[in-house]
Amino acid sequence: METQIDSFSVLVFVSKCKAFSSQSTIFLLVSLFLAWLAMALCYWAYPGGPAWGHYWRKKGIICSKAKLIPGPRGFPVIGSMNLMVNLAHHKLSAAAKTFKAERLMAFSLGETKVVITCNPDVAKEILNSSVFADRPVKESAYQLMFDRAIGFAPYGVYWRTLRRIAATHLFCPKQISCTESQRFNIASQMVSAIAIQGGDYFRVRDILKKASLNSMMCSVFGRKYDLGSSNNETEDLRRLVDEGYDILGKLNWSDHLPWLANLDLQKIRFRCSNLVPKVNRFVNRVIQEHREDQTGQRRNDFVDVLLSLHGPDKLSHHDMVAVLWEMIFRGTDTVAVLIEWILARMVLHRDIQSKVHDELDQVAGRSRPLMEADIQAMVYLPAVVKEVLRLHPPGPLLSWARLAITDTKVDGYDVPAGTTAMVNMWAITRDPQVWDGPSKVHAREVSAQGRCC
Numbered sequence: 001m002e003t004q005i006d007s008f009s010v011l012v013f014v015s016k017c018k019a020f021s022s023q024s025t026i027f028l029l030v031s032l033f034l035a036w037l038a039m040a041l042c043y044w045a046y047p048g049g050p051a052w053g054h055y056w057r058k059k060g061i062i063c064s065k066a067k068l069i070p071g072p073r074g075f076p077v078i079g080s081m082n083l084m085v086n087l088a089h090h091k092l093s094a095a096a097k098t099f100k101a102e103r104l105m106a107f108s109l110g111e112t113k114v115v116i117t118c119n120p121d122v123a124k125e126i127l128n129s130s131v132f133a134d135r136p137v138k139e140s141a142y143q144l145m146f147d148r149a150i151g152f153a154p155y156g157v158y159w160r161t162l163r164r165i166a167a168t169h170l171f172c173p174k175q176i177s178c179t180e181s182q183r184f185n186i187a188s189q190m191v192s193a194i195a196i197q198g199g200d201y202f203r204v205r206d207i208l209k210k211a212s213l214n215s216m217m218c219s220v221f222g223r224k225y226d227l228g229s230s231n232n233e234t235e236d237l238r239r240l241v242d243e244g245y246d247i248l249g250k251l252n253w254s255d256h257l258p259w260l261a262n263l264d265l266q267k268i269r270f271r272c273s274n275l276v277p278k279v280n281r282f283v284n285r286v287i288q289e290h291r292e293d294q295t296g297q298r299r300n301d302f303v304d305v306l307l308s309l310h311g312p313d314k315l316s317h318h319d320m321v322a323v324l325w326e327m328i329f330r331g332t333d334t335v336a337v338l339i340e341w342i343l344a345r346m347v348l349h350r351d352i353q354s355k356v357h358d359e360l361d362q363v364a365g366r367s368r369p370l371m372e373a374d375i376q377a378m379v380y381l382p383a384v385v386k387e388v389l390r391l392h393p394p395g396p397l398l399s400w401a402r403l404a405i406t407d408t409k410v411d412g413y414d415v416p417a418g419t420t421a422m423v424n425m426w427a428i429t430r431d432p433q434v435w436d437g438p439s440k441v442h443a444r445e446v447s448a449q450g451r452c453c
């Protein structure tokens, strides 16, 4: 805002100049550029870079005098955009070490002020605080309807309604047990699909992604597919999910440099506007089929659950589409990626694999398949899953960031309203002060925390 006012006053000054020869125009343009450059450099001089410098200057705080959050200055104007591409969690963790800012580091993404922590206590402070209940505005998320879904809805009545619906209807034990037999089928199909390959080379990832999508198609839409056969519906949805991931995963310059917004340089708005009608068509069709189903048989999927809600929990059609699309979107690749890492770690650590086999033999034996209820009696397998989640969290930066609704304090530092807050989960789960030999998987015993160590 202040930059706009500064530029405005310069323009007013320019418009008051009476005589405009080409020389004086060039002179004015150069002066304008130099003034802008001086301002940009001045903001950039602050720890955390231009967005923070802009904020502190507005507050009249001089760089050397105040207790400012440490962090990289990045580049003038764009700040540390370069940290947010290709394994951002690695780059942010390295920057935090360089600036001795593991507890709290400030950096700028263009005009966005960001803080990030690599420390579990500060992470708790951020995640438990109602000040950070909101999510930062991300153009693609809004375009893709996520502002009406659980993870991105702005804090308020609708936000609370969605969480109530999720806790009491969608993820309650009764609802989860409804789809147990389908998960069992999918697991058996996965085992057969892998066994059938024999010694041939194949990509286990393809099987896992397809199985995970089939599982979500069943829980959310009540659709049951065979893993071995291909069908247009899941393939269409796979393409929509992949496109959505690709768009949301991009660092959109327009989110942080609003003066670029109209240009849509990365074609993100264009791609969203192509994707949304396809998602709408797909989900609308499924909802319509559920509405028209005269058999009276409930499939007990998420569509049925949402259609059966009454009173304050009843969602509009548009909101239902957003919530159902979010479930498919969030639940598909996360699960597939986690299972792929578990399998990879089992291949690398044969000692752990044989211990898992021993436990499976002990709990289920070899004469019958493993059931979900058996997990209650297992200690080692859940510990292996948690250890893989520790080493390879599918959301290393906890997926979407948080937004400070009001001015607040984090770890003793002033954090203004409008600041984006991130938690570097990947750095926390590899912190040598918390974990002994954090990069290694050890398999001597299972500790109380669930770690195999």
Ligand code: HEM
Binding pocket: 150, 151, 152, 326, 327, 330, 331, 332, 334, 335, 338, 393, 394, 395, 398, 399, 400
């Ligand atoms: C291995 C599997 C999964 C992992 C590792 C995972 C991880 C995460 C993470 C890190 C978040 C962000 C939490 C935050 O920012 O506070 C999240 C949010 C969410 N996930 Fe998952 N997820 C998994 C599976 C699923 C599945 C299967 C579904 C749906 C069926 C799902 C639905 C959601 C929803 C709706 C949110 C938003 C919650 C909120 O903002 O309150 N996730 N997940």
